[in-house]
Amino acid sequence: MTADQARPPDLPGADVPVIATTALTRRFGPAIIALDELTMAVGPGITGLVGANGAGKSTLIKILLGLLPPTSGKAAVFGLDAVAGGEQIRGLTGYMPEHDCLPPDVTATEFVTHMGRMSGIPLTAAKERAAESLRHVGLYEERYRQIGTYSTGMKQRVKLAQALVGDPRLLLLDEPTNGLDPAGRTAMLDLICRIGTEFGISVVVSSHLLGEIEQICDHLIAIDAGRLLRSATMSSFTKASQVLAVEVEEGSDLLAAELTARGLGTVRAERELLVLITGDATFDAVRDVVADLGLPLTRMEQRRHRVEELFRADASLAASAAGLMGAVDGH
Amino acid sequence: MATESSASTEALASGAGVIYDIGYQTYGGPRLGRRAIAVALCWHSLRSAFGIGRGAKAKIIPVITFVIICSPAVINAVIMALGRSNGRVVSYDAYVGVLRLLVLLVFIAAQAPELVSRDLRSRVVPLYFARPIRRQDYPLAKYAAFVLALLAMIDIPVLLLYVGTIMQVHGGAAIWAETRALVPGLLVGLMWAVVLAAVGLALACVSGRRAFATGSVAIFLFMTWTLTTVLTRIVQTTGPHGSGTHLSSGQQVSMAEHLFGLISPFTVLDGVRQWLGGTSHGIVADPGGYGPAYGVMLVVFLAVGLAALVRRYTSASVA
Numbered sequence: 324m325t326a327d328q329a330r331p332p333d334l335p336g337a338d339v340p341v342i343a344t345t346a347l348t349r350r351f352g353p354a355i356i357a358l359d360e361l362t363m364a365v366g367p368g369i370t371g372l373v374g375a376n377g378a379g380k381s382t383l384i385k386i387l388l389g390l391l392p393p394t395s396g397k398a399a400v401f402g403l404d405a406v407a408g409g410e411q412i413r414g415l416t417g418y419m420p421e422h423d424c425l426p427p428d429v430t431a432t433e434f435v436t437h438m439g440r441m442s443g444i445p446l447t448a449a450k451e452r453a454a455e456s457l458r459h460v461g462l463y464e465e466r467y468r469q470i471g472t473y474s475t476g477m478k479q480r481v482k483l484a485q486a487l488v489g490d491p492r493l494l495l496l497d498e499p500t501n502g503l504d505p506a507g508r509t510a511m512l513d514l515i516c517r518i519g520t521e522f523g524i525s526v527v528v529s530s531h532l533l534g535e536i537e538q539i540c541d542h543l544i545a546i547d548a549g550r551l552l553r554s555a556t557m558s559s560f561t562k563a564s565q566v567l568a569v570e571v572e573e574g575s576d577l578l579a580a581e582l583t584a585r586g587l588g589t590v591r592a593e594r595e596l597l598v599l600i601t602g603d604a605t606f607d608a609v610r611d612v613v614a615d616l617g618l619p620l621t622r623m624e625q626r627r628h629r630v631e632e633l634f635r636a637d638a639s640l641a642a643s644a645a646g647l648m649g650a651v652d653g654h
Numbered sequence: 655m656a657t658e659s660s661a662s663t664e665a666l667a668s669g670a671g672v673i674y675d676i677g678y679q680t681y682g683g684p685r686l687g688r689r690a691i692a693v694a695l696c697w698h699s700l701r702s703a704f705g706i707g708r709g710a711k712a713k714i715i716p717v718i719t720f721v722i723i724c725s726p727a728v729i730n731a732v733i734m735a736l737g738r739s740n741g742r743v744v745s746y747d748a749y750v751g752v753l754r755l756l757v758l759l760v761f762i763a764a765q766a767p768e769l770v771s772r773d774l775r776s777r778v779v780p781l782y783f784a785r786p787i788r789r790q791d792y793p794l795a796k797y798a799a800f801v802l803a804l805l806a807m808i809d810i811p812v813l814l815l816y817v818g819t820i821m822q823v824h825g826g827a828a829i830w831a832e833t834r835a836l837v838p839g840l841l842v843g844l845m846w847a848v849v850l851a852a853v854g855l856a857l858a859c860v861s862g863r864r865a866f867a868t869g870s871v872a873i874f875l876f877m878t879w880t881l882t883t884v885l886t887r888i889v890q891t892t893g894p895h896g897s898g899t900h901l902s903s904g905q906q907v908s909m910a911e912h913l914f915g916l917i918s919p920f921t922v923l924d925g926v927r928q929w930l931g932g933t934s935h936g937i938v939a940d941p942g943g944y945g946p947a948y949g950v951m952l953v954v955f956l957a958v959g960l961a962a963l964v965r966r967y968t969s970a971s972v973a
Contacts, residue, residue, distance in 0.1 A: 388783075388784050390780075390783050390784065410688060410786045410787070410788065411786070413784055413785055413786045413787075414685065414785075414786035416784070418780075418781070418784035420777075420780055420781070420784075422777055423776070423777055424776065424777045424778050424780060424781050425776060425778065426772060426773075426776040426778055427776065428708065428709065429707075429708075433707065437698060438781060438785075440686075440691070440694045440698075441691055441694070441695065441781075441782060441785045441787070442691075442785050442786070443685040443686040443687070443690070443691055443785075443786055444681065444683070444685065444686070445683070445684065445686060446694075448681065448683050452681060455679065459678065485781065489681075489785070490680055490681035518678075521677065521678060522678035523678070
């Protein structure tokens with residue numbers, strides 16, 4: 324055990340960032356700017372790429388794969404330039420697109436084997452790796468069925484398997500939970516988490532729902548309208564999201580006053596009270612206050628941020644969170 | 655390697671009770687380069703051109719067209735074996751012109767979409783582009799595959815014709831004569847395959863909808879052929895009367911006829927064959943002095959077809 328722990332992390336390119344961009348800009352025609360002077364770096368592990376639809380996530384992924392030339396600026400993957408070293412990058416990278424990309428009339432085994440060969444793996448090895456990739460994503464006997472008969476969740480798994488079959492060092496997953504039901508989303512996220520931690524493959528996973536991927540990411544990059552909003556480790560993100568939303572049928576003024584009196588940072592937002600969470604005691608305190616005052620409690624939940632709320636300067640929650648911080652500091 | 659062992663150690667630690675979970679294995683074996691991947695794609699596409707590795711439905715048209723196009727060679731062999739004919743009844747270079755044309759028209763219209771439209775339809779093309787090949791490798795591998803498929807469709811019957819013939823001729827000289835006649839026949843087949851594959855795929859890749867792709871190939875090939883035939887007929891029947899007293903009328907008519915032959919890829923191919931010394935009568939009149947025009951038109955069909963095909967995949971719209 325000691326030897327294991329002492330061993331340095333042997334991830335490929337641990338010394339160079341997995342992804343680095345410098346003032347990366349991509350225009351489509353004179354009017355549309357998909358990426359605007361984007362500068363950021365991604366290390367090993369699971370990185371979430373969040374942004375609203377149209378923020379430039381897919382464009383960024385295509386540039387990283389060398390499929391789309393940047394208008395200006397630079398992008399590098401494992402230290403390889405995305406324009407000059409596109410082929411090498413694609414040899415090290417697995418890509419799962421956002422859209423459907425599966426032929427309906429072949430079996431998953433045939434399809435993933437073929438995509439393995441297209442990744443440069445000889446036939447026999449490609450067959451083995453296809454079987455293994457499909458097993459890793461949780462497709463067993465079904466893999467001998469035609470893809471056209473699959474459910475959306477199974478298709479997403481095949482899409483992931485074809486990205487995994489070439490034994491990549493980096494996986495670029497574009498909205499992998501799209502179209503999945505809640506159970507399917509959880510399963511897909513667990514799978515991605517496993518790939519990032521157990522398989523030792525760096526993962527960049529894009530999503531327009533922060534709440535969804537925040538559980539599995541080590542690092543988060545938020546982009547909006549092609550610009551970098553924020554790039555930080557997950558822990559620094561969650562610090563800002565420690566907010567408890569409390570909603571009572573009546574007497575919210577009374578509750579707010581009482582909570583403030585007990586030293587809890589409290590802010591009124593339209594129908595609810597936002598309470599800054601300082602620890603488990605916060606939940607107990609709120610519960611006690613509500614019980615003591617005999618108020619009809621309708622809702623009490625730790626606030627899940629949507630990316631728009633967290634990153635826009637004028638977002639009410641971000642503003643209130645900042646207000647809370649100020650309130651506590653002033654206390 | 656260290657990654658592999660650490661990954662499997664972790665997997666063991668987390669799921670030791672699960673027998674089938676042997677953890678993630680990295681791949682340490684050889685990796686093929688860009689060229690080898692393109693060859694693999696070509697081979698895969700060649701198989702799919704004949705419906706191999708697909709369901710039974712996908713094999714219907716390739717099998718039927720192949721059987722039909724082979725039938726003259728078989729009939730020739732039967733006739734010769736029964737001693738009804740002293741020599742070959744079918745030529746190597748022209749084969750059976752109209753039959754070959756119609757069979758290939760059906761084959762190209764049905765199978766060119768199989769190679770390109772399917773991938774466009776299922777939007778699998780971006781997955782190819784995300785692999786260690788270049789954009790143009792994909793259409794060029796598809797093109798090479800379709801050339802080989804058409805070559806098989808054209809030259810296998812010619813080879814059957816050769817085999818069926820030499821089994822009945824006697825003496826080395828006769829066999830040598832047959833072999834010498836065979837080689838131009840095979841080369842004509844190659845010329846047909848090279849040009850028609852470019853034209854067929856360029857027309858098929860316009861749409862991911864199979865019906866549209868098949869339609870565009872069939873309409874183009876059939877309409878140009880019909881146009882050539884009809885216009886030639888009109889000139890042949892009305893020409894001498896219409897041209898009246900002009901001394902040069904015969905020449906003028908034949909000029910129009912030659913020009914109409916330039917419309918269809920099939921007649922262009924047959925014209926070039928005759929211009930290059932093809933002996934037997936074909937589906938178009940011997941172009942004579944217009945041979946170079948047929949040669950130029952052949953290059954135009956090939957170049958425009960290939961350029962359109964490659965351009966379709968190198969423009970940003972596909973990925």
